[in-house]
Amino acid sequence: MNGPVRRISIGIFTSFCVLLLAVTWIQVVHADTLKADPRNARPALSERGKERGLIVTIDGTVVAESVVDPADPRSFVRTYPEGEAFAHVVGYNSFLLGDSGLEEAYASVLRSKRDLTISDLLSVILGRDLRPHSLEMTVNGPLQRAAYEALAGQAGAVVALDPKTGAVLAAVSSPSFDPESLLGEDAQEMWDSLLADPESPLSDRATKELFAPGSTFKTVVTATALDTGEADPGTEFPDPLEYELEGSTGTISNYGGGYCDDGTTVTLLVAFVRSCNTIFADLSVRLGAEDIGITAGALGFNTDLNFPWTVPQATYPVDDLVDDPAALAQSGIGERDVRATPLHMAMIASAVANQGLVPNPYLVNRVFDADGDTVETTEPVSLGRAMAPATASVLAQMMERVVTEGTGRLAAVPGVRVAGKTGTAEGAGDGPHAWFIGFAPVENPTIAIAVLIAGGGDIGESATGGAVAAPIAADLISLWLQGSQ
Amino acid sequence: MTPNAEGATVVAASVLAGFGVTLVNFARDESVDAQTALTFLVFLIAFGGLHLAVRTWAPRATTLLIAPIAGLTALGFIEIYRLEPVRAGLQRWWILIAAGVAITVLALFARSSTTILRRYRNIILLVSLILLLLPNLPIDWGFPLKGLVVNGSRLWIVLDMGFTTLQFQPAELAKLGFVVYVAAYLADHQKALREARRQVGPIRFPEPRQLIPLVVTWVVSILILISQRDLGASLLLFAGFVLLLYAATGTTGYLVVGGFMAAVAGVASVYMFEHVNRRVVAWLTPFQHYDDEGYQIAQGLFAMGTGSLSGAGPGLGRPDLIPNASTDFIFAAVGEELGFAGTVSVIALFALVVAVGLGISFRSRDMFRKLLAAGLTFVFAVQVLLIIGGVVRVVPLTGITLPFMSYGGSALVGNLILIALLLRISHEEAT
Numbered sequence: 001m002n003g004p005v006r007r008i009s010i011g012i013f014t015s016f017c018v019l020l021l022a023v024t025w026i027q028v029v030h031a032d033t034l035k036a037d038p039r040n041a042r043p044a045l046s047e048r049g050k051e052r053g054l055i056v057t058i059d060g061t062v063v064a065e066s067v068v069d070p071a072d073p074r075s076f077v078r079t080y081p082e083g084e085a086f087a088h089v090v091g092y093n094s095f096l097l098g099d100s101g102l103e104e105a106y107a108s109v110l111r112s113k114r115d116l117t118i119s120d121l122l123s124v125i126l127g128r129d130l131r132p133h134s135l136e137m138t139v140n141g142p143l144q145r146a147a148y149e150a151l152a153g154q155a156g157a158v159v160a161l162d163p164k165t166g167a168v169l170a171a172v173s174s175p176s177f178d179p180e181s182l183l184g185e186d187a188q189e190m191w192d193s194l195l196a197d198p199e200s201p202l203s204d205r206a207t208k209e210l211f212a213p214g215s216t217f218k219t220v221v222t223a224t225a226l227d228t229g230e231a232d233p234g235t236e237f238p239d240p241l242e243y244e245l246e247g248s249t250g251t252i253s254n255y256g257g258g259y260c261d262d263g264t265t266v267t268l269l270v271a272f273v274r275s276c277n278t279i280f281a282d283l284s285v286r287l288g289a290e291d292i293g294i295t296a297g298a299l300g301f302n303t304d305l306n307f308p309w310t311v312p313q314a315t316y317p318v319d320d321l322v323d324d325p326a327a328l329a330q331s332g333i334g335e336r337d338v339r340a341t342p343l344h345m346a347m348i349a350s351a352v353a354n355q356g357l358v359p360n361p362y363l364v365n366r367v368f369d370a371d372g373d374t375v376e377t378t379e380p381v382s383l384g385r386a387m388a389p390a391t392a393s394v395l396a397q398m399m400e401r402v403v404t405e406g407t408g409r410l411a412a413v414p415g416v417r418v419a420g421k422t423g424t425a426e427g428a429g430d431g432p433h434a435w436f437i438g439f440a441p442v443e444n445p446t447i448a449i450a451v452l453i454a455g456g457g458d459i460g461e462s463a464t465g466g467a468v469a470a471p472i473a474a475d476l477i478s479l480w481l482q483g484s485q
Numbered sequence: 486m487t488p489n490a491e492g493a494t495v496v497a498a499s500v501l502a503g504f505g506v507t508l509v510n511f512a513r514d515e516s517v518d519a520q521t522a523l524t525f526l527v528f529l530i531a532f533g534g535l536h537l538a539v540r541t542w543a544p545r546a547t548t549l550l551i552a553p554i555a556g557l558t559a560l561g562f563i564e565i566y567r568l569e570p571v572r573a574g575l576q577r578w579w580i581l582i583a584a585g586v587a588i589t590v591l592a593l594f595a596r597s598s599t600t601i602l603r604r605y606r607n608i609i610l611l612v613s614l615i616l617l618l619l620p621n622l623p624i625d626w627g628f629p630l631k632g633l634v635v636n637g638s639r640l641w642i643v644l645d646m647g648f649t650t651l652q653f654q655p656a657e658l659a660k661l662g663f664v665v666y667v668a669a670y671l672a673d674h675q676k677a678l679r680e681a682r683r684q685v686g687p688i689r690f691p692e693p694r695q696l697i698p699l700v701v702t703w704v705v706s707i708l709i710l711i712s713q714r715d716l717g718a719s720l721l722l723f724a725g726f727v728l729l730l731y732a733a734t735g736t737t738g739y740l741v742v743g744g745f746m747a748a749v750a751g752v753a754s755v756y757m758f759e760h761v762n763r764r765v766v767a768w769l770t771p772f773q774h775y776d777d778e779g780y781q782i783a784q785g786l787f788a789m790g791t792g793s794l795s796g797a798g799p800g801l802g803r804p805d806l807i808p809n810a811s812t813d814f815i816f817a818a819v820g821e822e823l824g825f826a827g828t829v830s831v832i833a834l835f836a837l838v839v840a841v842g843l844g845i846s847f848r849s850r851d852m853f854r855k856l857l858a859a860g861l862t863f864v865f866a867v868q869v870l871l872i873i874g875g876v877v878r879v880v881p882l883t884g885i886t887l888p889f890m891s892y893g894g895s896a897l898v899g900n901l902i903l904i905a906l907l908l909r910i911s912h913e914e915a916t
Contacts, residue, residue, distance in 0.1 A: 002846075002847050003735055004731050004732045004733075004734070004735040005732045005843065005846055005847065005855075005859050006847075008728055008731065008732060008859075008863065009843050012839060012843075012863075012866045012870070013836065013839075013840075015866075015870045015874070016832060016835070016836045016839075016870070018874075018879055019832050019870065019873050019874060019877060019879065020829065020832055022874075022877035022878065022879050023789070023820070023825065023828045023829065023832065023877055024825070026786060026789045026790055026820070026877060026878075027789050027790060027792060027793055027794065027820060027824065027825040027828065028793070028794065028825060030790060031790045031791075031793040031794075032790075033790070034786055034787050034789070034790025034791065035787075035790055035791050035793070037772075037787060039772075039775055039783070039787070040787040040790075040791060041803070041806065042787060042788070042791040042802065042803050042806070042821075043791065045803050046797070046801075046803075074514070
């Protein structure tokens with residue numbers, strides 16, 4: 001009589017086993033996927049209101065801090081005392097919008113490990129520290145602030161590096177936004193209005209936007225010429241009124257028209273100092289895409305950069321240029337499809353300053369715990385050699401002449417040997433992208449810098465790198481050298 | 486387990502409930518208040534009282550039932566308290582009331598026997614039918630007893646006593662009445678129903694006229710689905726009946742025919758009833774329909790996945806994000822806050838209750854009591870399997886409550902009566 005009941009029992013307990021399997025699948029095997037699903041608000045909610053570590057600059061300026069919420073003493077709110085100047089690099093930790101910048105890249109470091117769970121209790125008993133760790137950035141507070149003010153709300157960016165180590169001394173994008181405005185309940189409306197702003201304050205022009213580098217790219221072409229022995233500063237080039245593009249009816253002329261010198265011949269040095277497009281178009285074609293591509297590649301073009309966040313690849317499309325001399329000529333003056341971030345252009349200036357060795361840029365100097373003890377220090381990394389030391393030193397002298405007597409005269413700082421190169425690239429907006437890249441002091445460089453005023457800035461059409469970007473570089477180099485002495 | 490050991494587990498379950506409430510309070514605002522003591526005392530009085538009642542009026546009953554149900558009630562209560570503190574206060578009253586009813590049931594049977602139920606089976610059936618139809622009373626008439634629509638289902642009655650209203654789901658009691666009736670009916674007609682002459686392959690099929698009770702139940706189940714929009718009760722009734730019919734007769738044909746009828750009705754209802762269709766869509770593709778019918782299932786899965794092995798801790802997860810967390814999805818709430826450890830414990834405790842219930846049936850010599858114990862256990866097991874299975878996405882969600890864990894007084898009363906009956910049968914059949 002118990003037979004049927006027994007068979008049903010088997011069925012029931014088999015079903016219980018199925019439940020166990022399903023629960024195992026959900027809570028053990030599949031748990032991480034479910035936890036990571038973007039629609040699952042729980043991980044973000046559990047972070048909300050918890051203390052996060054500090055972010056400070058290398059000179060001790062606090063740029064991100066968790067303070068006790070006045071409305072709820074058990075909860076914390078994030079504050080960004082330095083506001084706009086640091087907004088892109090420090091980022092924000094917003095419940096509604098997620099994280100950005102260093103707040104995102106170092107989330108696991110900055111996060112409190114205190115979850116009030118039993119394993120926390122064990123950790124405390126075992127003497128582990130559950131308090132969040134903090135970050136010390138490589139960025140110099142006064143320099144960063146000065147750079148932001150110097151841009152004066154114009155669309156643009158400044159990146160300054162320690163040319164020997166790659167430590168980022170300043171990384172500013174303008175215009176900017178107040179990160180604290182994205183933390184509250186109205187974050188989504190703030191976000192939408194920032195997105196709708198035609199000046200796009202949310203985009204990080206310093207490290208996440210690509211721009212045509214214009215004539216600043218002539219440093220790369222010159223380095224190739226010097227390295228390959230194709231030319232030296234004294235090499236004479238014909239000086240045409242216009243460079244005629246091969247296989248095309250187009251021409252390349254110099255800025256403002258006219259000859260580079262007197263219409264006969266001109267040396268590479270003079271062409272570089274005066275930033276003559278005709279001569280560099282000619283030189284690029286003589287060098288060929290492959291050789292320029294080797295130097296550009298060693299300087300980090302067409303490769304991914306190791307940075308706290310993804311930096312778009314700087315491009316020099318070698319394969320497209322090999323059989324297209326017209327494009328090759330245009331690329332030699334940093335137009336056509338050549339693109340780089342200001343961060344990348346600062347790396348190129350650093351390589352020249354650093355005897356040809358390319359430093360890997362980094363933002364965080366060290367991680368420290370709640371007692372201030374160092375947990376981890378970043379060791380500078382070199383990306384290798386992009387040019388011979390002799391090439392770098394000759395190029396440095398040529399760049400110094402740009403500042404003493406050429407297009408970059410406004411970058412001069414009294415009593416300091418400044419080297420640089422200007423650039424004025426066709427922009428998409430109202431005016432050109434005005435560039436200045438350089439470093440100082442030439443005899444022992446401590447700062448390499450890239451300044452970009454995108455779309456002509458306040459003066460629009462007539463903007464040039466020498467007129468609008470170089471003076472900003474001069475101010476910042478001056479400030480930096482005063483500070484470090 | 487000795488009776489004293491059972492007493493100790495009741496104390497342990499009361500401590501568990503009190504401790505859980507303390508943890509929830511601590512997580513909420515780092516304070517400890519009278520809720521701890523209150524919860525501990527309510528559990529101690531309710532389950533301690535039940536334990537003493539069993540020792541007094543059914544001393545030879547199994548000692549393995551009260552411990553798991555006290556544990557399950559405690560785990561469920563912690564999550565109810567965490568999710569809805571106000572409802573938890575009500576639930577505490579219901580725990581006391583349900584224990585009181587269960588104790589009364591034990592006391593009533595003290596001088597008689599459960600076999601008395603067999604004699605009154607027709608009255609019990611009539612009462613059960615009336616109970617089942619009560620929610621169809623008008624919602625707004627002068628009489629104090631009214632129907633009530635909750636979430637589109639007509640499952641509730643409300644008794645308006647002037648100073649306060651009392652809500653009750655009569656189906657929870659009707660369910661027990663049906664089991665009693667079916668067990669009695671099958672005990673009477675067992676022989677006739679067992680004679681299955683037609684044989685197709687290895688499976689013996691009953692005569693067509695013997696299928697009449699099956700067809701009647703099937704029609705009633707479908708009527709429940711239509712009139713009360715209650716997929717869970719409908720399935721529970723039919724599955725319980727078919728299983729008991731098979732248990733009584735051993736005729737596999739009943740399972741085959743019953744399964745076929747359920748499948749036909751099931752498939753048809755997916756196409757005919759939008760509320761059934763939505764459940765199936767949510768079951769098959771919860772994440773694709775996240776913004777609509779799949780939301781609840783998806784949130785439940787997120788909750789359990791985030792809870793992972795050890796859970797967030799009582800009061801530290803966000804089970805409040807799951808719709809109906811304190812009723813249909815209490816299992817997911819346990820999964821989030823108590824983790825895999827919690828869900829496995831819950832499944833194990835339910836399996837223990839079911840195993841003890843089936844063991845009582847196995848050992849019974851009286852056919853009615855054997856079938857009654859089996860039927861009560863089947864209904865309990867099917868209910869647990871359907872709702873947990875729905876939450877963990879093994880079957881479509883049917884929207885029935887998890888016994889002893891979900892918020893709800895009627896279910897608690899019904900299930901504690903069920904346990905009291907099992908205890909009584911085990912006492913009567915003990916040797």
